[in-house]
Amino acid sequence: MWTSLSSLNEGAEDISQACINALFLCVSLFRLKDLEVAELRDSDVHVKMLAAPINPADINMIQGTYAILSPLPAVGGNEGVGEVLEVGRRVTALKPGDWVIPAAAGVGTWRTQGVFPEEMLLKVPSDIPVLCAATLSVNPCTAYRMLADFETLAPGDSVIQNAANSGVGQAVIQIAKASGIKTINVVRDRPDLPKLVERLMALGADHVITEEMLRKPEMKDIFKSIPKPRLALNCVGGKSTTEMLRHLQPKGTMVTYGGMAKQPVMVPVSTFIFRDVRLRGFWMTQWKKDHAQDQESLTSMMDALCQLIRRGQLTAPACTEVPLQDYKAALEATMKPFASSKQILLF
Numbered sequence: 549m550w551t552s553l554s555s556l557n558e559g560a561e562d563i564s565q566a567c568i569n570a571l572f573l574c575v576s577l578f579r580l581k582d583l584e585v586a587e588l589r590d591s592d593v594h595v596k597m598l599a600a601p602i603n604p605a606d607i608n609m610i611q612g613t614y615a616i617l618s619p620l621p622a623v624g625g626n627e628g629v630g631e632v633l634e635v636g637r638r639v640t641a642l643k644p645g646d647w648v649i650p651a652a653a654g655v656g657t658w659r660t661q662g663v664f665p666e667e668m669l670l671k672v673p674s675d676i677p678v679l680c681a682a683t684l685s686v687n688p689c690t691a692y693r694m695l696a697d698f699e700t701l702a703p704g705d706s707v708i709q710n711a712a713n714s715g716v717g718q719a720v721i722q723i724a725k726a727s728g729i730k731t732i733n734v735v736r737d738r739p740d741l742p743k744l745v746e747r748l749m750a751l752g753a754d755h756v757i758t759e760e761m762l763r764k765p766e767m768k769d770i771f772k773s774i775p776k777p778r779l780a781l782n783c784v785g786g787k788s789t790t791e792m793l794r795h796l797q798p799k800g801t802m803v804t805y806g807g808m809a810k811q812p813v814m815v816p817v818s819t820f821i822f823r824d825v826r827l828r829g830f831w832m833t834q835w836k837k838d839h840a841q842d843q844e845s846l847t848s849m850m851d852a853l854c855q856l857i858r859r860g861q862l863t864a865p866a867c868t869e870v871p872l873q874d875y876k877a878a879l880e881a882t883m884k885p886f887a888s889s890k891q892i893l894l895f
Contacts, residue, residue, distance in 0.1 A: 599682035600628025623656025687715035703728030711783035725752030786811030
């Protein structure tokens with residue numbers, strides 16, 4: 549008997565006789581619910597989910613603070629990988645056994661199975677590790693685009709980033725390393741700092757410093773061996789942003805893609821006038837919308853990332869694998885301060 553996910557509407561016409569477990573968001577309450585499989589229409593794809601991460605954006609959606617909010621009740625999760633079980637008769641690009649990831653946010657990946665329109669899915673190779681595939685569409689893509697789209701970087705150039713231990717930060721380190729670009733990685737001070745520094749250096753980080761070190765004269769020593777960065781990547785905001793900007797080259801660019809401190813980006817007027825820095829923003833969801841008719845850009849990015857994965861130059865972030873039924877513990881772990889491991893739901 550097949551299992552898949554539909555809505556909480558018991559009277560929906562496209563319900564068949566199979567049931568599954570799904571993690572549902574109902575206002576502020578999460579619960580597992582058994583639902584029946586939707587009918588497979590001509591352009592639909594029946595997918596068995598393999599793994600799906602819990603990302604900060606997922607928590608923001610739960611809190612109602614994200615730019616995309618699904619009508620409630622809704623299935624949580626925007627990222628993950630699944631295996632195709634069956635396709636409708638008009639589906640041409642996918643076949644049973646293929647691995648797929650969501651083509652856009654809002655699909656709802658915290659489920660054991662689902663029936664989706666073909667256009668909502670993107671095929672990925674099945675010869676890469678499942679955790680890499682499950683975490684491919686958000687963090688590595690964000691890192692790739694920020695490194696490629698805002699400054700023309702060459703081997704030997706440098707990039708500075710805060711929240712360097714985040715999923716995006718780890719991907720930035722590895723993609724930059726593969727391109728010969730140096731990284732200066734800023735993290736918050738914490739009890740296990742030496743362990744974190746060791747882990748980031750093992751990924752290919754050139755320098756790992758705390759936010760307090762950003763303000764110290766010793767920062768000049770770093771730039772004796774590498775040039776000042778032309779690109780800064782900001783996921784924090786507040787004072788971290790201001791201090792990081794001090795080390796950016798004139799006419800350099802700072803890209804903001806997150807705001808973990810929940811504080812505004814603060815930039816001295818002199819930074820604009822005398823150093824002519826540029827401030828930009830980036831949101832992977834918007835990039836996908838803007839390039840919806842440019843499949844070549846999306847395909848070439850995915851191919852490049854998968855090649856890095858195959859060569860061992862890009863790995864999944866530090867992960868904790870959690871069975872779906874233990875979702876409460878996974879959510880709690882995600883929201884703890886200094887979380888250093890991404891929670892991955894397994895189905």
